[in-house]
Amino acid sequence: MMLLAGLFTQAIPVSGAGRILLLLPLCLSIAIVYKAIRCPEPRQIPAAVLPLWITIVVAMYVIGALLWTVFNLLS
């Protein structure tokens, strides 16, 4: 029990690449929950999740790259 509690007590150091990769599971959970609400039949959910997940991830990376470029141009 204390071992399990210890897993959630200490923060995990996140590197530069890690912060970019951690966007993937977050976007996946958003896509799953959204499509689980919208799809009329549960068996349609997996096929609907994938395109939405890719769309969110690509859009977020594009927005991030644009903001990073603007930040570097202005600084």
Add this chain to the structure above:
Amino acid sequence: MTRKKTLGGRSFLDVPASAVLAWIMPGLGHLYLGHRVRGWIFLATITLTYWTGIAVGGVHGTIDPKEHPWWFVAQLCNGGHTSAAYLLRSTLEPAEFVTVTPAAHYGPRPVKPLVHYGHWLSIEIGTVYTAVAGLLNILVILDAIVRADAALRAAPRGVRAGAPWSPG
């Protein structure tokens, strides 16, 4: 097997009951209404997202109503998980909690016993994960309310008080 067959009928209490259950634990409202697949999907997805955030940021830095109150409001939309995390935070209160700032992150830092260190970036990512899980649960609560209301409207008159009802 649907809930109609197991519990008999629908009642007006289904709407608030499903909302409260969904707030306590994501997906519990859907399981109560008989939507088992959706219920388990919500339960697994939101629970995993929430506790991934806690694991990344650490419970002391992520669940902090004084440091970031508005994020805590979003986290509170996951009633059961946030209560459990807050209880864990209170139980394992460290002697001192230090947030490692961006400047200190790259420099040497003293390591003292009984001090919990939280990296600023990990705390930010963990906070976002838990808050997004809370906001997703608002959608799940609303969906549970809509489904409970739709089931209630679909039931014929005379059986809404909870009397056994079969589709006939």
